[in-house]
Amino acid sequence: xxxxxxxxxxxxxxxxxxxxxxxxxxxxxxxxxxxxxxxxxxxxxxxxxxxxxxxxxxxxxxxxxxxxxxxxxxxxxxxxxxxxxxxxxxxxxxxxxxxxxxxxxxxxxxxxxxxxxxxxxxxxxxxxxxxxxxxxxxxxxxxxxxxxxxxxxxxxxxxxxxxxxxxxxxxxxxxxxxxxxxxxxxxxxxxxxxxxxxxxxxxxxxxxxxxxxxxxxxxxxxxxxxxxxxxxxxxxxxxxxxxxxxxxxxxx
Amino acid sequence: xxxxxxxxxxxxxxxxxxxxxxxxxxxxxxxxxxxxxxxxxxxxxxxxxxxxxxxxxxxxxxxxxxxxxxxxxxxxxxxxxxxxxxxxxxxxxxxxxxxxxxxxxxxxxxxxxxxxxxxxxxxxxxxxxxxxxxxxxxxxxxxxxxxxxxxxxxxxxxxxxxxxxxxxxxxxxxxxxxxxxxxxxxxxxxxxxxxxxxxxxxxxxxxxxxxxxxxxxxxxxxxxxxxxxxxxxxxxxxxxxxxxxxxxxxxxxxxxxxxxxxxxxxxxxxxxxxxxxxxxxxxxxxxxxxxxxxxxxxxxxxxxxxxxxxxxxxxx
Numbered sequence: 001x002x003x004x005x006x007x008x009x010x011x012x013x014x015x016x017x018x019x020x021x022x023x024x025x026x027x028x029x030x031x032x033x034x035x036x037x038x039x040x041x042x043x044x045x046x047x048x049x050x051x052x053x054x055x056x057x058x059x060x061x062x063x064x065x066x067x068x069x070x071x072x073x074x075x076x077x078x079x080x081x082x083x084x085x086x087x088x089x090x091x092x093x094x095x096x097x098x099x100x101x102x103x104x105x106x107x108x109x110x111x112x113x114x115x116x117x118x119x120x121x122x123x124x125x126x127x128x129x130x131x132x133x134x135x136x137x138x139x140x141x142x143x144x145x146x147x148x149x150x151x152x153x154x155x156x157x158x159x160x161x162x163x164x165x166x167x168x169x170x171x172x173x174x175x176x177x178x179x180x181x182x183x184x185x186x187x188x189x190x191x192x193x194x195x196x197x198x199x200x201x202x203x204x205x206x207x208x209x210x211x212x213x214x215x216x217x218x219x220x221x222x223x224x225x226x227x228x229x230x231x232x233x234x235x236x237x238x239x240x241x242x243x244x245x246x247x248x249x250x251x252x
Numbered sequence: 253x254x255x256x257x258x259x260x261x262x263x264x265x266x267x268x269x270x271x272x273x274x275x276x277x278x279x280x281x282x283x284x285x286x287x288x289x290x291x292x293x294x295x296x297x298x299x300x301x302x303x304x305x306x307x308x309x310x311x312x313x314x315x316x317x318x319x320x321x322x323x324x325x326x327x328x329x330x331x332x333x334x335x336x337x338x339x340x341x342x343x344x345x346x347x348x349x350x351x352x353x354x355x356x357x358x359x360x361x362x363x364x365x366x367x368x369x370x371x372x373x374x375x376x377x378x379x380x381x382x383x384x385x386x387x388x389x390x391x392x393x394x395x396x397x398x399x400x401x402x403x404x405x406x407x408x409x410x411x412x413x414x415x416x417x418x419x420x421x422x423x424x425x426x427x428x429x430x431x432x433x434x435x436x437x438x439x440x441x442x443x444x445x446x447x448x449x450x451x452x453x454x455x456x457x458x459x460x461x462x463x464x465x466x467x468x469x470x471x472x473x474x475x476x477x478x479x480x481x482x483x484x485x486x487x488x489x490x491x492x493x494x495x496x497x498x499x500x501x502x503x504x505x506x507x508x509x510x511x512x513x514x515x516x517x518x519x520x521x522x523x524x525x526x527x528x529x530x531x532x533x534x535x536x537x538x539x540x541x542x543x544x545x546x547x548x549x550x551x552x553x554x555x556x557x558x559x560x561x562x563x564x565x566x567x568x
Contacts, residue, residue: 054460084462094453097566098476108461111471147567158457165461 011065035214052086087162087170093154095146132160152183328544354523364428369435377443400437408498424517427503435488442484446477479564486557496521
C-alpha cells in the first residue's frame with residue numbers, strides 16, 4: 001500500500017483543561033472517502049479542524065501528537081500554506097457574498113495573490129464547476145452573485161471553490177446538515193463521483209450517510225477513536241460493543 | 253356569560269378548601285368581568301385611544317422638521333441663483349455677491365476631516381470588532397462614548413490649543429482636525445457594528461483557503477461590510493457639515509477664496525452665523541440662502557447614505 005495521504009499518530013487535542021480528543025491514530029489512503037461519525041460533541045469536528053489547523057482560531061487550544069500530510073508534519077508547516085493544500089467545506093454553505101460565482105471559484109488564487117492568466121482562470125473555473133456538478137446550471141450566470149443560488153447549489157459552489165486549489169485532501173464538515181433531502185442526495189452523489197480524484201474526510205452525524213458514501217468509517221465517542229475500518233465491515237460486524245449500540249440507535 | 257359564570261363557580265366549588273386570603277367567589281367575579289361585553293368594549297376604546305395618541309405624537313414630532321424646511325425654503329430659495337453660488341461676498345455697502353468661498357470651504361473641510369478620520373475610524377472599528385472582549389477594547393469603547401458626548405465647542409478649544417496656537421493662526425487644517433475628531437466616534441461605532449454582523453463562517457471560508465488573516469480582513473470582511481461602513485462615513489459627514497462651534501476656534505472664516513490649508517477658511521455654517529448677526533437686511537436673506545444650501549447638502553448626504561445601505565445590502 002502506498003503512503004497514506006493523512007496519517008494521525010497519537011494525536012490529542014485540548015480546549016483549556018478539557019481533553020476533547022484522546023490519542024487518535026488514523027491513516028487515510030488515496031482517493032477514498034473516510035467518514036467520521038459519532039454523537040454530537042464527540043470531537044469529530046475538532047479532529048478535522050485539527051487537520052487544517054482551523055481549531056487554532058479558538059484561543060486556549062492545545063494539541064499533542066503528530067499529524068502528517070503526505071509525510072509532512074502538519075504542525076511544522078505554516079498554517080497558511082497548509083490550508084492551501086487542504087480544502088474545507090463547512091456545515092452551512094458560505095460563498096463570499098460580494099463575489100460572483102466565477103470569483104468565488106477562483107477566490108483561493110485571487111485572495112492569496114496568486115496571479116493567473118485569463119485562460120488559466122477560465123480553465124480552472126470551468127473544470128472545478130464541472131467536477132462539482134454545477135457547471136451546467138451556472139455556465140450562463142458565471143458573473144452573477146453566488147448568493148442567488150439555492151442552498152444545495154451554494155454548497156456545490158463551495159466544493160468547487162475548494163477543488164479549484166487542487167487540494168491533497170478535502171475536509172467535509174457535515175456538508176449536508178443545512179440542506180434539504182434532495183440537495184443532500186445531490187451532494188452525496190457528488191462525493192461518490194469525486195473520490196476518483198480526491199481524498200475526502202467526511203464528518204457526519206448521519207449514520208446512513210456514512211454507510212452510503214464512505215469506504216472507511218471511524219467511530220468516535222467521547223474523544224476516543226472507538227473503531228476504524230472498512231465501512232461495510234463496521235456496519236455488518238462491528239468489533240466494539242459501543243459501535244454496535246450506536247449503529248443500532250441505542251444512543252447518539 | 254351565564255355559562256362561564258357557572259363553570260367557574262363549579263370549578264371554585266370543586267376545590268376542597270378555598271384559600272382564606274383569596275375568596276373563590278372574588279375570582280369568579282373577576283373572570284365574569286373580563287368576559288363581559290362592556291369590558292371588551294372598553295378595551296377596544298383604550299386600544300383606539302392608545303393608537304391615535306401614538307400616531308398624533310409621531311406627527312407632532314415631525315412638525316418641527318416640516319416647519320424648518322418650510323421656513324428655510326420660503327426664505328432661502330428666492331436668493332439662490334447662479335451668482336449666489338459662484339461669487340464671493342462683496343464688501344459692506346455693495347449689493348449682490350455670493351457664498352462660493354463658503355461652499356468650497358465646507359467641501360475642503362469635509363475632505364480634510366474625512367482624510368484624517370476615516371483611516372483611524374475604520375482601523376479602530378476593525379480592532380473593536382475583532383478583539384471585542386479585551387480590557388483595552390473595553391477602554392477604547394468607553395473613550396468612544398465619551399468622545400461622542402463631548403461638546404463640539406470643547407473640541408474646538410482643544411484643537412485651538414493643540415494646533416492653532418502652535419501654528420500661530422487659524423487654518424483650514426485645524427478646522428479639519430476638529431471636525432475629524434467629531435467624525436471619529438460615528439465611524440468607529442458603525443464600522444464595529446457592521447463588522448460584528450458578518451457571520452463567522454465568512455471569515456472561516458477565507459482562512460480555510462489559506463488566505464492570511466490581514467488579507468481576510470482587507471479583502472473579504474471589509475468589502476462585504478462596505479455599504480455599512482460607507483453609510484457610517486456619510487452620516488458622520490452629514491453630522492459635521494453643519495457644525496459651527498468648533499470652527500469658530502479653528503477654521504475661523506474668511507471673506508475671500510482660499511485654497512491654502514494653513515490659512516483660515518470659510519464654511520457654510522460660519523457664513524450663516526456671520527450674515528445672521530449682521531445688521532443688514534440683504535445679508536439676512538443671504539443667511540437664509542446659505543441655510544437652504546446647507547440643509548440641502550446635509551439632507552443629500554443622509555439620503556445617499558440611506559440609498560447605499562438599501563441598495564448595496566449584502567445578502568448572506
